[in-house]
Each structure stands twice: as C-alpha cells, then as structure tokens.
Amino acid sequence: MDALIETMSWVIEYPADPLRTFATGDPYVRRAGFGEAGLVTYRIDDGALLVTVADVTWAG
Helix, strand or coil, rough: CHHHHHHHHCCCCCCCCCCCEEEEEEEEEEECCCCCCEEEEEECCCCCEEEEEEEEECCC
C-alpha cells in the first residue's frame, strides 16, 4: 500500500509525466507502475485539477 501512496503522490503533481507513466489510447487516461507488480490506471481532468483512479491491479 505504501508503494501505491508514493506513486499517487507524484502522479498528482505531474499526472502526464512521460518518464513515470504510460500512455493509453485516451489522452486523458494514463497508467503508472508501483511496487514490484502494481499498475494504477487514472483519468486526468485538467479543468477540475482532478486525478481520478479508475483501476488498481496488484499482483502478489
């Protein structure tokens, strides 16, 4: 859980960081890895200054 919290703390600062996040087919939806086998998918709403977590996949 700590790895997810750490990842989301930098995602909210720069949600479209191309060095830490992965693009999807939708320019407002991105993914970020966390821990050894975690993946979080989130939606960026620039107008509302909001990042909404859509899915968390955590193996382990």
